[in-house]
Amino acid sequence: MARRKRKHTPDLDIVIPVYNQPEFLHQCLAGLDGVEANIIVVDDASNISIVDAVKSAAPNARILRNMRNMGFPTTATRGVEAGHGKYVLLLNSDVVISAEAIEKMKWVLAFGRVPPSAVDMPTSVEIGIVAPKLTFDSMSPHGKTGTIQHAGIALNHRLQPFHLFLGWRADHPKANEMRSVQAVSGACMMFKRNVWRNIERDGMEPLPTVYGRGTYEDVEFCLLARNMGYRVVYVPDATGTHYVGASASLVGGYDLVGNYSIFQARMRKLAIWDGWYQV
Amino acid sequence: MKNDFVLVVTEFAKIGSGYTSIARMLIDVLHKVLPETDIVVLGLSYRNEEHDAPARVVAVQSFHDLPVMLHNIFLSGANVRALIVALDIPLQGKIVEWLQTEKSEMAKKTRYIGIFPLEATPVDLRAVFAIENMNATFVMTEFAKQELSLHGIASNVIPLAIDTEFWRVPTASEKQKARAKYMIDDSEFVVLVVADNQERKNLSAAVIGFSQFIYGGRELERDERGYATSGVKVVENVALHIVTRVNSPYGWDFADLLLRYGVMEHVVLHERGLPADELRDLYFAADVLLSTSKAEGLGIPILEAISCGLPVIGTKCTAIEEHLTAAGGLMIPPTVTLIDPFGNGKRAIVMPDTVAAGLKMAYNDINVAHTSRQYVLEKSSPTAIETFGQQLLEAINGKAQA
Numbered sequence: 001m002a003r004r005k006r007k008h009t010p011d012l013d014i015v016i017p018v019y020n021q022p023e024f025l026h027q028c029l030a031g032l033d034g035v036e037a038n039i040i041v042v043d044d045a046s047n048i049s050i051v052d053a054v055k056s057a058a059p060n061a062r063i064l065r066n067m068r069n070m071g072f073p074t075t076a077t078r079g080v081e082a083g084h085g086k087y088v089l090l091l092n093s094d095v096v097i098s099a100e101a102i103e104k105m106k107w108v109l110a111f112g113r114v115p116p117s118a119v120d121m122p123t124s125v126e127i128g129i130v131a132p133k134l135t136f137d138s139m140s141p142h143g144k145t146g147t148i149q150h151a152g153i154a155l156n157h158r159l160q161p162f163h164l165f166l167g168w169r170a171d172h173p174k175a176n177e178m179r180s181v182q183a184v185s186g187a188c189m190m191f192k193r194n195v196w197r198n199i200e201r202d203g204m205e206p207l208p209t210v211y212g213r214g215t216y217e218d219v220e221f222c223l224l225a226r227n228m229g230y231r232v233v234y235v236p237d238a239t240g241t242h243y244v245g246a247s248a249s250l251v252g253g254y255d256l257v258g259n260y261s262i263f264q265a266r267m268r269k270l271a272i273w274d275g276w277y278q279v
Numbered sequence: 280m281k282n283d284f285v286l287v288v289t290e291f292a293k294i295g296s297g298y299t300s301i302a303r304m305l306i307d308v309l310h311k312v313l314p315e316t317d318i319v320v321l322g323l324s325y326r327n328e329e330h331d332a333p334a335r336v337v338a339v340q341s342f343h344d345l346p347v348m349l350h351n352i353f354l355s356g357a358n359v360r361a362l363i364v365a366l367d368i369p370l371q372g373k374i375v376e377w378l379q380t381e382k383s384e385m386a387k388k389t390r391y392i393g394i395f396p397l398e399a400t401p402v403d404l405r406a407v408f409a410i411e412n413m414n415a416t417f418v419m420t421e422f423a424k425q426e427l428s429l430h431g432i433a434s435n436v437i438p439l440a441i442d443t444e445f446w447r448v449p450t451a452s453e454k455q456k457a458r459a460k461y462m463i464d465d466s467e468f469v470v471l472v473v474a475d476n477q478e479r480k481n482l483s484a485a486v487i488g489f490s491q492f493i494y495g496g497r498e499l500e501r502d503e504r505g506y507a508t509s510g511v512k513v514v515e516n517v518a519l520h521i522v523t524r525v526n527s528p529y530g531w532d533f534a535d536l537l538l539r540y541g542v543m544e545h546v547v548l549h550e551r552g553l554p555a556d557e558l559r560d561l562y563f564a565a566d567v568l569l570s571t572s573k574a575e576g577l578g579i580p581i582l583e584a585i586s587c588g589l590p591v592i593g594t595k596c597t598a599i600e601e602h603l604t605a606a607g608g609l610m611i612p613p614t615v616t617l618i619d620p621f622g623n624g625k626r627a628i629v630m631p632d633t634v635a636a637g638l639k640m641a642y643n644d645i646n647v648a649h650t651s652r653q654y655v656l657e658k659s660s661p662t663a664i665e666t667f668g669q670q671l672l673e674a675i676n677g678k679a680q681a
Contacts, residue, residue: 156338157348168329273351 012037013083017075022053029057034099042079072214073207092187097240104238128195128230131184132238152181152234157273186218216263284317289365291322304440365394372409396576397423399624415674433680438663448588449563457563471565473580476530488634490540507541573626590648596627606654
């Protein structure tokens with residue numbers, strides 16, 4: 001009797017929450033060509049069809065659809081929960097990142113040795129979350145093309161998250177050191193599924209829905225992970241581009257002021273002021 | 280990551296702040312004399328812009344955040360070798376006061392080195408209190424050093440923080456190009472003012488003086504609002520370019536001032552915060568820099584102008600007098616000198632008629648306001664910077680100033 005070949009299941013899930021803007025989604029998916037992963041697109045009740053964009057660029061991707069617009073935290077959570085991979089890449093639909101960059105991130109997550117930094121907790125050992133260097137997309141109105149959009153997130157002494165090296169040139173030496181950071185952007189972050197599960201086991205939401213449509217949930221996720229002993233690492237060798245804002249669940253908009261107030265109150269015991277260590 | 284550093288508190292705005300060039304010089308010098316020591320800068324006005332300074336710069340959103348930031352740093356377990364504060368004396372006074380309430384051992388043992396300008400005499404008692412609580416003092420002019428010595432306070436003078444390679448004499452074609460950029464024709468006489476729209480800069484004397492220069496001091500006919508309606512001009516082809524905070528809520532209403540004195544069509548207002556290249560083009564395009572300040576602690580625009588080979592007309596007072604006595608230029612004697620009732624020290628006030636006379640002299644013969652670049656070159660020379668580095672190192676290591 002011939003032995004049945006065991007179907008190879010990739011150990012990486014790529015979760016892409018999306019709201020309208022199918023052209024960006026198509027570009028994002030096309031960039032993932034060659035990546036060995038389960039791609040899960042979660043449509044947050046777009047009022048433009050995104051099906052064709054998915055089918056043409058990633059025919060094997062799964063599409064989940066929210067019945068009504070729920071916002072980023074809920075949508076992303078649904079996508080993560082729908083997967084089973086050991087690693088999860090949470091990816092905005094307006095980010096373009098290559099298979100090579102994804103492999104680099106995965107390697108650091110699995111095997112990376114990064115010297116500890118002042119922001120690491122004394123008990124931190126294992127790298128739990130990584131993120132790449134993102135530069136502004138050529139069409140982005142938010143920043144000069146090719147300059148840094150994301151190189152890790154630090155918190156100032158008011159516990160306001162800010163993007164490190166925002167707007168700096170991409171090859172600036174300071175922005176190209178692999179290092180621990182307190183947080184990274186949910187626009188493109190890869191994490192071990194165990195991090196997610198451990199946070200849930202603790203009774204917390206990894207991407208808290210208290211933030212409504214979104215903002216600050218990615219920072220809180222990182223802080224919760226750090227509190228459990230995981231390290232969050234910025235991987236500058238892995239690069240991608242980000243348009244910024246195109247993937248937002250725009251229904252209702254963002255409540256930046258209100259969310260910051262919530263974030264401060266929730267995270268003040270977990271967050272540390274690290275602005276002066278980082279730039 | 281080294282946990283041993285020198286902490287600097289200063290302005291670190293990309294453009295528009297005189298302290299930024301001082302900060303950069305300070306950082307470079309520290310890096311040279313203490314290559315193994317980290318430099319951390321708490322930068323007021325810094326907005327996380329790209330920089331290539333050999334230091335870690337942290338944005339300070341507001342001066343009122345400083346106590347918390349300093350408190351956190353002192354409690355963090357880091358070894359702060361020295362705290363160097365390059366800010367105006369009133370702000371330094373506040374920092375000194377805060378530090379006196381700091382209970383941490385690190386705060387108590389960290390040496391405080393102050394770098395500040397002294398814009399006028401007499402030295403305010405609050406300033407003396409602040410200075411006496413510093414471990415070492417650096418000032419920006421010989422005038423300041425002399426003044427402090429009268430109070431028994433020893434200090435050193437820092438070099439001029441002027442990038443003389445950037446602020447340089449334009450070539451003929453650069454000057455022509457700059458003038459063409461602002462559509463200034465060859466025969467036009469251009470007066471440049473670079474000053475904030477605040478009381479001390481006495482901008483009204485500059486504008487009214489310019490008006491009197493144009494109209495030969497004659498009375499103007501005015502309408503019911505007080506705006507000039509007509510007057511006979513004795514000079515036509517002149518312009519006044521002012522780089523300032525145009526819409527300051529506390530300063531002059533320029534629209535009103537220019538209409539009142541009939542110079543609207545001769546004046547160009549440039550909002551402060553110009554990129555350095557743009558500002559330099561104005562220096563290149565101008566025929567003379569005019570400073571009507573009542574007092575100056577350093578006077579960076581004057582130094583930039585001298586470095587660019589631009590003639591200068593300035594009030595005969597404090598730092599302006601020190602620079603123009605050494606470098607040349609035309610000094611306008613103040614008509615009134617008084618002690619400011621708000622505790623800011625002496626104010627030397629030039630009147631519009633003397634400003635007009637100065638402008639007329641320069642218009643007829645620009646050589647009367649000629650300046651020598653050698654002054655700036657000497658005061659910012661590698662030797663001067665090396666001396667400063669040694670003095671700074673001694674201050675950090677606890678050697679008393681002579």
